[in-house]
Amino acid sequence: MYQYSPEDTKFLVERVDQFEKQLKRHLDGDLDAAKFRSLRLRNGLYMELHAHMLRVAIPYGTLNTIQLRALADVADKYDRGFGHFTTRQNIQYNWIELSEIANLLRELSSVGLHAIQTSGKATRNITADPLSGLTEGEIADARPYCELIRRWLNLHPEFSWLPGKFKIAINGAKLDETALRVHDLGLRLIRNKEGELGFTVYVGGGLGAAAMVAAETASFVPVEDILSYLESAMRIYNLKGRRDHLKKLRIKFLVRELGAKEYSRLVDEDWKQTRDDPELKLNLTHLSELEKDFALPIKPLALDGFVDKVDFNYSIWKKNNVRAHKVSGHSIVNISLTKLGEAPGDATSEQMRILADLADQYSYSELRTTKRQTIVFPYVRKDQVFDLWQSLEKYGLASPHQGTLAQIVACPGGDYCDLAKAGSIPIATRVQQRFDDMDKLLDIGDLNINISGCENSCAHHHVADIGLLGMQKNGEEYYQITVAGETLHKTVIGKKLGPSVSGDNVVDAVEDIVNVYLDNREEEEKFTEVFKRIGIKPFKEKVYE
Amino acid sequence: MSESNELTAASATLGAKVAESRPLDTSVLNKDNESIELFSVEQWIENVDEVSKLGVGVIVKPADDVQLLKDTLNDVALIALDFNNFDDGRGYSQAYLLSKRWKYAGEIIGINAHLDQLQFMLRSGVTSYKLLEGYEGFDELDYSNGFSICYQAAANNSGLKKKF
Ligand code: SF4
Numbered sequence: 001m002y003q004y005s006p007e008d009t010k011f012l013v014e015r016v017d018q019f020e021k022q023l024k025r026h027l028d029g030d031l032d033a034a035k036f037r038s039l040r041l042r043n044g045l046y047m048e049l050h051a052h053m054l055r056v057a058i059p060y061g062t063l064n065t066i067q068l069r070a071l072a073d074v075a076d077k078y079d080r081g082f083g084h085f086t087t088r089q090n091i092q093y094n095w096i097e098l099s100e101i102a103n104l105l106r107e108l109s110s111v112g113l114h115a116i117q118t119s120g121k122a123t124r125n126i127t128a129d130p131l132s133g134l135t136e137g138e139i140a141d142a143r144p145y146c147e148l149i150r151r152w153l154n155l156h157p158e159f160s161w162l163p164g165k166f167k168i169a170i171n172g173a174k175l176d177e178t179a180l181r182v183h184d185l186g187l188r189l190i191r192n193k194e195g196e197l198g199f200t201v202y203v204g205g206g207l208g209a210a211a212m213v214a215a216e217t218a219s220f221v222p223v224e225d226i227l228s229y230l231e232s233a234m235r236i237y238n239l240k241g242r243r244d245h246l247k248k249l250r251i252k253f254l255v256r257e258l259g260a261k262e263y264s265r266l267v268d269e270d271w272k273q274t275r276d277d278p279e280l281k282l283n284l285t286h287l288s289e290l291e292k293d294f295a296l297p298i299k300p301l302a303l304d305g306f307v308d309k310v311d312f313n314y315s316i317w318k319k320n321n322v323r324a325h326k327v328s329g330h331s332i333v334n335i336s337l338t339k340l341g342e343a344p345g346d347a348t349s350e351q352m353r354i355l356a357d358l359a360d361q362y363s364y365s366e367l368r369t370t371k372r373q374t375i376v377f378p379y380v381r382k383d384q385v386f387d388l389w390q391s392l393e394k395y396g397l398a399s400p401h402q403g404t405l406a407q408i409v410a411c412p413g414g415d416y417c418d419l420a421k422a423g424s425i426p427i428a429t430r431v432q433q434r435f436d437d438m439d440k441l442l443d444i445g446d447l448n449i450n451i452s453g454c455e456n457s458c459a460h461h462h463v464a465d466i467g468l469l470g471m472q473k474n475g476e477e478y479y480q481i482t483v484a485g486e487t488l489h490k491t492v493i494g495k496k497l498g499p500s501v502s503g504d505n506v507v508d509a510v511e512d513i514v515n516v517y518l519d520n521r522e523e524e525e526k527f528t529e530v531f532k533r534i535g536i537k538p539f540k541e542k543v544y545e
Numbered sequence: 546m547s548e549s550n551e552l553t554a555a556s557a558t559l560g561a562k563v564a565e566s567r568p569l570d571t572s573v574l575n576k577d578n579e580s581i582e583l584f585s586v587e588q589w590i591e592n593v594d595e596v597s598k599l600g601v602g603v604i605v606k607p608a609d610d611v612q613l614l615k616d617t618l619n620d621v622a623l624i625a626l627d628f629n630n631f632d633d634g635r636g637y638s639q640a641y642l643l644s645k646r647w648k649y650a651g652e653i654i655g656i657n658a659h660l661d662q663l664q665f666m667l668r669s670g671v672t673s674y675k676l677l678e679g680y681e682g683f684d685e686l687d688y689s690n691g692f693s694i695c696y697q698a699a700a701n702n703s704g705l706k707k708k709f
Binding site for chain 2: 007008010011014015017018021022025030031034035038039121151152153154155156157158159160161162163227235238239243273274277279280283286
């Protein structure tokens with residue numbers, strides 16, 4: 001697996017040294033709170049009323065077990081024994097002492113982890129398909145590109161003080177597990193007619209109050225030219241993006257105001273002047289080194305005559321959590337850390353160490369993190385899946401609900417987040433209680449319910465089959481329902497069903513929607529397919545009848 | 546926890562409005578300690594025929610369009626980029642365009658500069674700087690030259706190991 005060189009590690013330490021000096025100036029009264037805020041956010045540090053939160057990047061969602069154990073140690077030593085895996089391949093700690101932050105970061109740097117640009121108005125951690133390299137039909141593993149672009153953006157002198165935060169995702173697989181087109185900038189690996197590798201570029205997507213699907217600004221940018229293209233795309237944003245209006249900082253507003261065509265024209269005009277600059281060509285030597293580092297550690301296995309165990313619970317779990325691997329004889333295993341009713345993504349240090357041990361045993365010491373806040377074991381031998389499941393069972397990590405409707409993505413909401421307008425987790429729990437029959441859950445199949453407690457949309461409710469957005473109406477909690485959002489095959493923002501529904505009625509509404517789906521489903525049709533065929537009306541009628 | 550935003554997001558941007566209403570600097574000391582009169586971009590464009598040979602400098606605010614200077618760049622004695630607003634990063638792109646793209650040969654001075662921004666300013670093409678008050682007594686090298694390596698092409702990467 002890819003590891004930082006000593007010079008990269010030195011850079012991480014230099015960054016910590018500088019931040020430590022800035023922190024000291026702040027504590028000594030020589031650096032005011034507003035400036036320090038801009039600096040500390042770029043080092044992943046949030047200062048909340050009662051505690052400090054640190055967000056550590058997990059670049060492209062890939063971790064080795066040494067790193068995971070280091071994250072567990074940090075949880076014990078500097079936090080309260082917990083970490084939270086986020087929707088964007090980061091991990092957050094909620095109880096960090098300012099006086100310990102530099103030591104914490106130095107410890108992480110020794111295993112190639114950092115918190116650089118995990119927050120603030122800068123380019124954030126670049127996310128990738130958590131199944132990069134693993135699935136059939138993939139154009140290319142996105143991670144070497146993620147790493148090259150991540151590096152290139154490290155303290156970029158021109159683009160570290162952007163109008164707003166800037167999130168990039170890269171996907172090389174057939175299905176889009178990254179939600180590419182709801183990012184500020186999305187890159188999709190493609191091959192042109194001549195068979196050359198390049199990217200389709202999408203700019204200006206985003207969730208939140210003005211949810212938008214990113215516009216395609218370039219259909220094919222050759223791999224070697226991607227940095228110069230990105231430079232131009234970001235330069236136009238840096239120079240022209242709105243800085244005067246707090247709610248319009250993101251690039252989606254610039255793209256909308258200029259129009260995608262005009263924005264693309266400006267980018268192209270700038271790009272013309274740098275495209276041939278040899279210093280901006282992607283370094284193909286570095287790329288091929290990285291491709292070697294990210295190469296899969298497994299070879300095809302002929303498991304002649306292998307018959308998997310038959311066990312009711314195992315079969316249910318397997319159906320929902322084990323996916324086909326492109327390398328024969330192997331499987332991809334998805335693991336959820338949380339039980340029903342808990343905030344998704346929470347992990348104890350003990351769980352992290354258990355996962356590290358299991359990954360050493362079953363998955364070549366590598367793990368991936370996903371936007372559903374789960375963990376993936378990328379390289380499990382088919383004849384060891386049952387053994388792995390037994391171990392997971394033992395540690396309470398193999399709930400059969402995973403991969404069903406009951407595995408709801410909910411933000412911390414009213415219970416934990418100061419910005420919330422309404423609760424998320426209590427609604428998730430009530431939905432789970434309503435759908436507590438395993439047969440029914442299996443019948444429904446994979447149907448996503450995502451719940452955000454406010455317009456910041458941390459739970460990505462716009463792109464779920466059923467999305468709930470918490471709001472306040474006359475001092476009471478209400479929920480705006482959206483349906484049929486998706487990202488996997490193409491990106492669609494969910495449609496608003498109608499007027500928002502009170503907290504008392506929202507679970508009934510969810511059940512109604514699910515029932516309309518079941519009543520109209522033909523064969524194996526997914527929720528979005530039924531929706532496309534029958535339209536919004538039957539759902540509306542049922543919910544508001 | 547999924548990813549949330551920080552509550553106090555408003556504070557930094559409010560500062561921006563205040564900063565825009567400051568009176569502009571009307572002169573600056575160049576690297577040879579000579580006082581150079583500064584014109585705004587608009588003043589420069591309007592009066593370029595009369596003043597182009599008089600050794601006048603131009604002050605560029607973040608919101609100014611540097612493209613307007615492109616054709617008369619060689620007549621400008623010095624360019625002062627205003628970095629007063631801590632969070633406004635337009636100056637870095639302006640410095641890049643002036644220095645790397647249009648090869649402006651004169652002094653590009655970052656004025657009203659902040660200690661913590663030196664590394665970004667200098668690598669983007671700023672050639673000298675004048676810090677705001679309040680940064681005395683700190684080692685500027687920690688901020689202008691705190692790193693050993695750089696990961697991207699820039700107007701100025703001198704002294705850094707290049708990895709890109
Ligand atoms: S969506 Fe709103 S309530 Fe939920 S975590 Fe994000 S900011 Fe908090």
